[in-house]
Amino acid sequence: MEIYYNESSTLNSKFSKSDFVRFIENFPEPICILTLKERQYPDHFIYANEAAVKLTGMEKEDIYLYSWEDMFGVPSDSDFEALKNEHRSKMYKANSSPLKKNLEGRALKVSGHAIELEDGNRYLILTIIDVTEHQDTRNKLKKSTREFESLFYHNPDIVFTINPEGIFTNSNATGLKILKYSYNEITSMSFRNLIVPEDLDVTNDYFFEVLKGNTAEFKISVINREGSVFNIDITAVPTILDGEVVEVICVARDITEQIRIENLLKESEQRYRALFEHNIDPVITFDLEGNFLVVNDATEKILGVPSEELIGKPFLPFIDKNKQMETIANFQKVQSGRPHQYETSLHNHKGEHVLLHITVIPVFIESKLSAVHCIGKDITNIKRNEDKANFMAYHDMLTGLGNQRLFQKDLRSVIETQTSEKHNSAVLMIDLDRFKFINDYLGHEMGDALLQQVSERLVKIMGHDGTVYRYAGDEFTIIMQNINESKVLLKAQTLISEIGKHFDLDGFEAILTASIGISLFPKHATDIKGLMRASDHAMYYAKRQGRNNYQMYNAQIEGLSKTDLHMETLLHKALDKQEFVLYYQPQYDAATLEVSGIEALLRWNSKDLGMVSPADFIPLAEETGMIVPIGEWVIREACSQNKEWQRQGLPPVPVSVNLSLRQFYQTDLVEKVGLILKETKLDPKYLELEITETIAMQPDIAIHVLNELKAIGVLIAMDDFGTGYSSLNYLRRFPIDHLKIDKAFVQGIQQDEEDRSIIATIIALGHNLNMPVIAEGVETEEQANLLKSYKCDMFQGYLYSRPLPAEMIPAKFK
Missing domain, CATH: 3.30.450.20 (PAS domain)
Structure with missing residues (x-):
């Protein structure tokens, strides 16, 4: 045969005629060339490359003997005519082609392209591709799809699919029938809507396990649309695509049907x-x-x-x-x-x-x-899983202690089973003092670690004498059975003492105290509600007594608790009603007896309760968090009043304001103090902030805050020194301007040798650290003379002046 090719100079310079022949001969796909009958219909084979020869299994010369119709077994016009003439009852038998004989069972894709050459002759370029393997794969895929659809849609069990968010994506007819939902309804809802509440947690656990790529089998109870509850066994299998779970297939079996089958086994x-x-x-x-x-x-x-x-x-x-x-x-x-x-x-x-x-x-x-x-x-x-779910239902996951539900269950059992009238059973309500502050400031992770250590310490202290529960948040409860009252009080004292010892939180030394309320069964109440109310009131009374103590319930506490509830309601409104007022107590230079400072003292003049003692409402304000906005008002009012006295021509002296622990650790304390000084135009050196030794619980943070306060120019005084937690090392590192001796030591200075020794030590310590010392609560000349002998620098107390309204202070400068 002749191969025609372009005679252009470019191609001619690159490829010869034999090159084009080699191109076609070595092409990897079978290629044949046929003549065209009447320039339109395929006729005889005139060329086949090596790939075509290999595919057909024929010699190249044999291929050239066949026409298109013979090679592929295509009926000719004469064949169709013969078929028409055959009797209908007879079968027409077509001639077998060589290609069919050699490639029996193979699937071929044949493509023809007619090409007209320069001489006007037309030829058919035929490509033949063996697509048998591709066709087999498609057939297998179709078969697999039909089998899966049959298994899914015609399964007598409930079969459904869920996406990773838990939304139904499909359900078979059995599922729709049993669950009583339409297909559109079921595919727009979460599987969680069908689970009974008590099974929801364990079902979520299994669902997340399947999302990890594992198969799960479990039993739960579900509710259909009509409200009927029935139990099912579920097998959940993940569908994984490219290593990721894209869907969950579930087969659910109604246990009722299983029981029916078991009964049929007997027959x-x-x-x-x-x-x-x-x-x-x-x-x-x-x-x-x-x-x-x-x-x-x-x-x-x-x-x-x-x-x-x-x-x-x-x-x-x-x-x-x-x-x-x-x-x-x-x-x-x-x-x-x-x-x-x-x-x-x-x-x-x-x-x-x-x-x-x-x-x-x-x-x-x-x-x-x-x-x-x-x-x-x-x-x-x-x-x-049932044991795990039961444990989770009755235990606190953080501490491992029984939770409120188990506490009430056990307490109910105690009430129902106790028969001895000689002994009581006790309920101890333990509330950790200022835990919320520690938790907020140090973070919940440290707070959780502290709760774990507290729980371990409580369990160790109680031993076999009682059972400890985590009731809620920072509250713990203890049940002590068949025990006399004196032993309960002794154990409460031990709890107070042991809880007060420091806790180590990754190198941070935390100091914590607790308030404990105690109620007895059947002495104080004979039901759970009554016992809890009594112990709660006793615990709250313990907080009113200054925290870090225990109280046994009595009728007097009941009355006080009702008063406290009313007081708390009024306290929340007192600031808006402008019911707070400041009284001022001068501080005197011990040598000259001239006014050298003034302390601002908060009072609450309630329209409903009258003048309320700070000892009654300050602990309540700290407990509720109201101390922060109240404290800010006190600083602003004291600065404004001091500036007003200066305008009146009084000698300028510092005004002292007490900072609560909660105030001190507010992140914006320094910023607020600076703004108040700017608003009132008071020179910072005339504002003194009084802190207590409790800030030593977090010395590094305290030093940072104190240094920031000192940077804006305010003075710092250590109030109630000698009663807190600070060490000499902390005192040396704190930028303190004054030490204030707690009045408890001053009141005992005449009778108690130990108090005198403490006072002398504090004064000497202050002087060695270049800190003037102020004695609070000076009420007699004898006390003043003793303090002078110890070289105390300043006095404050009733001997010189009671706390006074602002308008009476100018007279004290004369």
């Missing part, structure tokens, strides 16, 4: 045999002595013993020894002729502990009991 040996052989659970037939007669594969698997070694042997040795007597009794019950269910446990030959739910069914032949069928369900995982 039909054939049905029993089918269930026996294919059951995933152990199915066994025992003789009346409890020996194995027949076992299925699942029995061999769960016991770890081949069937031939089981037949004729008793089942009892497999049962755990502590369950054997109970199992014998349950087995004997079925011999009365009635099916029976029970739970037992065993250790198989692999050493695994297995929990089983057993159904034993009597087998009657001609009305005579002849054997016992047994169906075992491995409930090991189910029981573990």
Whole structure:
């Protein structure tokens, strides 16, 4: 044959005619060239490359002998005419083509392209591709799709799919029928809408496990659209694409149907045999002595013993020894002729502990009991999950202690079962003082660590004398049974003492105290609600007494609690009603007795309660958090008043304001103080902020805050020195301007040698650190003279002046 090609100078310079022949001859796909009959229809083969020869399995010369119709077995016009003339009852037999003979069973894709050459002749370029493997893959995919659709849509069990967000994406007809939802309704809702509340947590656990790529099988209760509740066994399988779970396929079985099938087993040996052989659970037939007669594969698997070694042997040795007597009794019950269910446990030959739910069914032949069928369900995982769910329901996950629900359950049991009238049972309500502040400032992680340490300490202290519970937040409860009152009080004192010892939080030394309220059964109340109310009121009274103490409930506490509740309501409105007022107590230079400073003291003049003592409302303000906005008002009012005295021509002296611990650790304290000074135009050196030693609980943070305050120019005084937690090292590092001796030491200075020693030490310490010392609560000349002998720098107390309204202060400068 001749190959025509472009005679252009460019191609001619690069490729020869033989090159073009080699291109086609070595092309990897089969290529044939045919003449065209009447320039239109394929006629004879005139060329086939090596790939075409290899595909057809023919010699190249043989290929050239065939026409298009002969090679592919395509009927000609004459064939069609002959077919028309054949009798209808006869079958027309087409001639077999060589291509069909050689490539029987193969699928070919044939493509033709007509090309007209320069001489006007037209030829057909034919490419042939073997697509057998591709066609097989498509056919297999279609078959697999049909099989899956058949399994999904025609399955008698509930079959549905869920996306990773838990939304239904599909459901078969069985699911829609049982759940009573339409397809559109079910595919727009979460599976969680169908779960009964008590099963929701464990269902979520399994769902997340499947999203990790694991298969899960579990039992839950669901509610259909009509409100009917039924139990189902679910097998959930992940659909994984490119290593990611894209969908969850679930098959759910109604247990009611399973029970119906088990009952049918008693009526039909054939049905029993089918269930026996294919059951995933152990199915066994025992003789009346409890020996194995027949076992299925699942029995061999769960016991770890081949069937031939089981037949004729008793089942009892497999049962755990502590369950054997109970199992014998349950087995004997079925011999009365009635099916029976029970739970037992065993250790198989692999050493695994297995929990089983057993159904034993009597087998009657001609009305005579002849054997016992047994169906075992491995409930090991189910029981573990039930135990886990039960533990979670009755225990606090952070501390491992019983929670409020278990506390009330146990307390109810104590109330119902206590018979002795000689002893009481006690309820102790423990509230951690200022825990919310520590938790907010140090963060919840440190707060949780502190709660764990507190719980461990409480359990260790109580030992066998009582049970500790985490009631809520930073509240713990303890139940002590059949105990006398004196022992309860002794244990409460021990709790207060031990809780007050420092806690180590990753190197941070935290100091914590507690307030404890105690109520007794049946002395104070005979029901849960009454006991809790009594212990809660006693605990709140303990807080009013200054925290870090315990109180036993009594009728007086009940009345005070009601007053406190009313007071708390009024306190929240007092700031807006402008009911707070400041009184001022001058501080005097010990040598000249001239006014050298003034302390601002908060008072509450309530329209409903009258003048309320700070000892009554300050602890309440701290507990509720109201101390922060109240404290800010005090600083602003004191600065404004001091500036006003200066305008009146009084000698400028610092005004002192007490800072609560909660105020001190507010993140914007320094910023607020700076703004107040700017608003009131008071020179910062005339504002002194009084802190207590409790800030030493967090020394590094305290030093940072104090340095920032000093940077804006205010003075710092350490109030109530000698009663707190600070060490000499902290005092040396704190930028303190004044030390204030607590009035408790001053009041005992005349009678108590120890108080005198403490005062002398504090004054000497202050002077060594270049800190002037102020003595509070000076009420007698004798006290003043003793303090002067110790070289105390400043006095404050009733001997010189009571706290006064602002308008009476100017007279003290004369």
